[in-house]
Amino acid sequence: MSRSKIVLERVTVRYHNGPKPRWRRGWPSQRKPAANTPKDVLDRVSLEIGEGEFVCILGHSGCGKSTLLKAIAGFIEPDEGAVYVDGVKVKGPQADHIFVFQEGALFPWLTIGDNVSLALRSIKDRNERNRHVQSYLEQVALEGVDKHYPFMLSGGMRQRAEIARALAAKPEILLMDEPFSGLDYLTRLHLREEMLYLHIMLPQTTILFVTHDIDEALQLSNRLIVMTEPPGQVKCCQTINLSHPRTLASPVLGELRSQIYHHLGVHVAI
Template identity: 70%
Template sequence: MSKSKIKIDRVTVEYGNNVKRSWFGLRKTQPSPCEVGGRVVLKDISLEIQHGEFVSILGHSGCGKSTLLKIIAGFSTPSTGKVWIDGEEVVGPRPDHVFVFQEGALFPWLTIGENVAMALRSVKDARERQSKAQEYLALVALEGVENYYPYMLSGGMKQRAEIARALAAQPDILLMDEPFSGLDHLTRLHLREEMLYLHIMLKDTTILFVTHDIDEALQLSNRLIILSEPPAQVKCVRSIKVPHPRNLASEDLSDLRANIYHHLGVHTAI
C-alpha cells in the first residue's frame, strides 16, 4: 500500500469545565480535565487517508466531526495522540491546506473577484491575477459576478464562490465542514455535481468532507467514515467501488445506504 497522505494516530479530545470567565479574563478554578475527568468528545481515533481520496465523515450532531477536521487542519490540538501529513506531524495550519467553513467566510468588503484573487497572491501581475480569478469562478458556473459583493449573491452562489477561492489556492488538502448545509435541496444537488466534476479534474487534491447527508456522501466519496456518538470512535469505514456517475437507486448503493442508516441507529422502514 502507498504511504498514507494523512495519518491520525490515537487522537483523543477531552474538554473540561475547569475554566471560568471573569472580568479579568479566563481563570483556572479546578485541576485540568485529565486530572478530574472532563467531557470526552473524540476517543482514540486512528485513521489513514490516501493521496487523492475523497473521504466523507458522517455521524450524529455533536459527535466531533468538525473537531476532527479542525485538528487535521491544525486549528486545534488533541488532548492526546497526533496527526501526520506526508510524514510530518501537524503542529499548526499550513498554506497548502484549505478549509471551507460551514458558515461561509467571504470578506464582505471585497468583490467576489477580489475574494478569489486573495488566494492568488503568488501571482504578481494584477491583470493575470484577475484573469485567473475569473477562470476559477467559471469553473463553478459564476461567470460575470466578479464585480458583485457577497451580499448581492444567493446562498448557493456565495458557497460556489468560496469553493472557487479554495480551488484557486490549489490546495494539497481540501477540508470541507458541511459546506452545503444551509442551502436548499436543488442548490445542494447542483453543487454536488460541481464538486464531483472538480474532484475528477483535481485528482491530486485530497478531500475530507463532513456532512449529515448520506446520499451526498454516497455520490461523492471514495470512502465513508462513520463516527459513533460521543465519546466518538470510528464505528465503521466503508469503501465505495461503484464508478461515477452513480445511481443511488442501484442495488449496491441501496444496500450500502441501508447499512449506513443502521450504523447511525436509524430505521429506514417507518
C-alpha cells in the same frame, strides 16, 4: 489505497471549557475551573487517509466530526495522540490546507473576484491574475459576479465562490465542514456536481467532507467513515468502488445506504 496523506494516531480531544476545545496559541481560549471534569469529544481515533481520496464523515450531532477536521487542520491540539500529514506532525494551520466552514468564510469587505484572487497572490501581473479569477469563476458558473460583494449573492452562489477559491488555491488538503447545510435541495444537488468537478480538476487533493446527508456522502465519496456517538470513535469505514456519476437507484448504493442507516441506529431507511 494510495500512500497515506493523513494519519491520526489515537487522537483524543477533550473539552476543557464547556463546549469549546483547547485552542492553539493565537486562538481565543478560556480555562475551565479545575473542579470541572473535562469531557472527551474524540476518543483514541486512529485513521489513515490516502492522497487524492474523497472521504465523507457521517455521524450524530456532537460526535466530534467538526473537531476531527479542526485537529487535522491544526486549529486545535489533541490532548493525546497526534496527527501527521506527509509523515510530519501537525503543529498548526498550513497554507496549503484549505478549510471551508459551515457558515462560509468569504471576506465580506472584499468582492468575489478579490476573494478568489487571494489564492493567486503568487501571480504578480494583475491582468494575468484577473484572467485566472475570471476562469475559475466561469468554471463554477459565476460569470459576471466578480465585482459583487458576498452579501449580494445567494447562499449557493457564495459556496460556489468558495469552491472557485479552492480551485485557484490548488490545496493539498481540502477540509469541508457541512458546507451545504442550510441550502435548498436543488442548490445542494448543483453543488454536488461542482464538488465532483473540483475533485476531477484536482485529483491529487485530499478532500474530507463532513455531512449529515447520507445520500450526499454516497454520491460524492470514495470512502465513508461513520463515527460513534460521543465520545467519537470510528465505527466503520466503507470504500465505494463505483464510478461517477452515481445513481442512488444502484443496488450497491441501496445496500450500503441501508447499512449506514443501521450503523446510525435507524433500522428503516426512508
